[in-house]
Amino acid sequence: MSPVWVRIQPSDLAVKCAYFESGLCLSCRHIRLPMAEQVAAKTRELQALLANFAVQAYLPPVLSAETAFRNKAKMVALGAAHQPILGLLSPSGEAVSLCDCSLYPDDMQRLLHRLEAFVRQAGLPPYQVSKAKGELKFVLLTRSQAKGEYMLRFVLRSHQAIARIERELPKLLAEYPQIKLVSVNIQPVHMAILEGEEEIFLTRQTRLEERFNDVPLYIRPKSFFQTNPQVAAQLYRTARDWVAEFKPASLWDLFCGVGGFGLHCAAKDISLTGIEIEAEAIACAKMSAAAMGLEKVSFSALDSTDFARGESAADKPDLIIVNPPRRGIGEALCRSLSEFAPRAILYSSCNPKTLAKDLAHIQGYAITKVQLFDMFPHTDHFEVLLMLEREA
Numbered sequence: 184m185s186p187v188w189v190r191i192q193p194s195d196l197a198v199k200c201a202y203f204e205s206g207l208c209l210s211c212r213h214i215r216l217p218m219a220e221q222v223a224a225k226t227r228e229l230q231a232l233l234a235n236f237a238v239q240a241y242l243p244p245v246l247s248a249e250t251a252f253r254n255k256a257k258m259v260a261l262g263a264a265h266q267p268i269l270g271l272l273s274p275s276g277e278a279v280s281l282c283d284c285s286l287y288p289d290d291m292q293r294l295l296h297r298l299e300a301f302v303r304q305a306g307l308p309p310y311q312v313s314k315a316k317g318e319l320k321f322v323l324l325t326r327s328q329a330k331g332e333y334m335l336r337f338v339l340r341s342h343q344a345i346a347r348i349e350r351e352l353p354k355l356l357a358e359y360p361q362i363k364l365v366s367v368n369i370q371p372v373h374m375a376i377l378e379g380e381e382e383i384f385l386t387r388q389t390r391l392e393e394r395f396n397d398v399p400l401y402i403r404p405k406s407f408f409q410t411n412p413q414v415a416a417q418l419y420r421t422a423r424d425w426v427a428e429f430k431p432a433s434l435w436d437l438f439c440g441v442g443g444f445g446l447h448c449a450a451k452d453i454s455l456t457g458i459e460i461e462a463e464a465i466a467c468a469k470m471s472a473a474a475m476g477l478e479k480v481s482f483s484a485l486d487s488t489d490f491a492r493g494e495s496a497a498d499k500p501d502l503i504i505v506n507p508p509r510r511g512i513g514e515a516l517c518r519s520l521s522e523f524a525p526r527a528i529l530y531s532s533c534n535p536k537t538l539a540k541d542l543a544h545i546q547g548y549a550i551t552k553v554q555l556f557d558m559f560p561h562t563d564h565f566e567v568l569l570m571l572e573r574e575a
């Protein structure tokens with residue numbers, strides 16, 4: 184496995200990504216296309232998938248920046264302890280440093296380079312999958328857009344290398360005071376999973392503060408958090424505007440994560456129930472609600488389908504927000520929603536195929552508005568916000 188260093192030269196400016204052009208990283212399969220063409224293709228796909236439904240209005244798509252839009256880097260540790268590489272294995276098996284990937288803001292690219300040096304200085308041997316040897320599996324870096332602060336995580340095979348990280352850390356933190364949270368995740372299993380159960384904090388701070396619009400949000404190591412902050416902030420703002428038209432007295436936010444949707448739509452006189460499977464995300468959502476002075480809120484770590492099954496239709500809210508993972512909400516929850524029959528359902532989906540399947544199982548609603556959010560530029564993926572209103 185030979186290290187490959189690619190620097191973007193001025194002569195490469197006609198090329199969107201030199202890594203892509205040289206076949207070293209193919210993650211952004213549509214990067215050669217102008218953004219407008221990418222979004223046009225996504226719009227066509229969405230409209231084809233929803234062709235069997237009567238959609239009253241498609242609103243203009245919300246576009247992303249072309250570069251520097253991503254707040255999270257998942258770097259595979261490769262190479263050797265004396266010459267570590269943070270990036271990925273190319274399709275032909277070369278170790279490629281992705282510290283210059285243009286999806287990350289400039290300050291994040293600089294920090295990724297510094298982290299490569301950190302790994303070398305600390306003498307952390309990258310884990311070699313073929314030999315099941317080495318310690319460092321991944322470096323995960325998340326940036327808050329509000330203040331340009333960072334959460335830095337090292338995924339290690341065992342506890343062995345923690346002392347070496349602790350030895351080098353004071354120097355790094357003195358140089359980069361914007362790194363607010365550092366942790367080690369122990370992933371002992373010889374498998375392609377990203378992280379393990381055990382998280383060890385090396386800083387006092389255990390959450391990264393973020394703010395979208397006027398809503399304080401908190402990022403914890405294992406909680407889901409949106410990866411394109413500018414588009415996510417617009418998504419939440421749009422949700423807030425659409426929900427406000429209904430003047431709801433009560434809301435449910437199912438699959439709420441750290442609470443982005445519900446907290447944007449809540450107000451002192453609206454009661455909000457947030458449901459999410461990850462307890463750490465729920466702790467973050469509660470902190471945000473407290474910081475916003477919201478009292479009529481209840482966030483619980485539960486399975487959304489079980490929660491809905493256990494609720495009585497008499498206690499149904501005026502409006503239900505759902506934002507499930509890629510698999511969608513599934514038939515059982517669709518049935519519960521149809522039985523509850525709230526005045527409106529706001530569905531935010533990162534997978535239009537499962538969205539279309541779910542819609543076929545939700546009865547008695549008209550699709551009044553659909554909007555595409557280009558949350559994942561250069562890829563096949565996108566986010567869709569869709570408003571369902573109960574038919575009279």
Ligand SMILES: C[S@@+](CC[C@H](N)C(=O)[O-])C[C@H]1O[C@@H](n2cnc3c(N)ncnc32)[C@H](O)[C@@H]1O
Nearest residue numbers: 407438439440443459460461486487506507508
């Ligand atoms: C696409 S994320 C959305 C999170 C949040 N709405 C946001 O805007 O950041 C989906 C969330 O569903 C959660 N989840 C997955 N399965 C779940 C289940 N069965 N019940 C409740 N939440 C679940 C995940 O942990 C994740 O936080």
Ligand code: SF4
Nearest residue numbers: 200202208210211284
């Ligand atoms: S992830 Fe970065 S390096 Fe890879 S293709 Fe996309 S822009 Fe290029």
